[in-house]
Amino acid sequence: MTDRGVNVEVLDDAEALARRAADLIEGVVREKPTLSLLVATGNTPLATYTELTRRNLDASAVTAVQLDEYLGVGEDDPRSLWGWMRRAFVEPLGVRKVIRLDATAPDPVEACRRFELEVAALGGIDLALLGLGPNGHLGFNEPPCLPDAGTRPVTLTPESLASNAAYWDGLAVPTGALTAGMDLILGARQTLLLVSGAHKRGILARTLQESPTPEVPASWLRGTNTTVLADRAAWGGL
């Protein structure tokens, strides 16, 4: 099924979605073992990462690129998104090369510039693996957001603060973050957007059906080489 340039696949449930996502990622890694892979945290991709670790996949030459990090949060902090990415993806898959967003750097803008240079030196992103925020964000590209927005410090919207609070069991959610830029995400040679659960139904509909708009950053994916994997709960009656 294609929706104005975006390929959409609807899977029965979250487990089927994880298997399909793992199939696609496995295929891309086997084709190009030195892949640069933009890696999301959040709840949606976790089952995909677990599924990938069950497979006999050599990801040792992959470079994993961090999608976002809370501002001021170092790797020893339990809320570190790098820590989450390391535990869920980097270590289980034996990934050895990573490009990180240094959210404790004295100059966060300079840290973003360094990150962009490192990604550019790699030749950009081969595959972006993304979840869909309840407000339509990709990474922490919060609405409103233009497609040329670079890697930068951002302030989180109330919706992101609320959804992220569920990750940290009572700990305060930092109000700022560094995010890989919309430009870098949209420049990926291939993107997989994973969308699971009835609570994503409304924002998925807006992502696919509205004209691309700063109010729904994910809508800028339209016209890029993106596959949306949605489970039936998220797809609803679309």
Ligand code: PGA
């Ligand atoms: P989720 O988060 O996978 O936990 O739903 C997605 C996001 O906020 O980008």
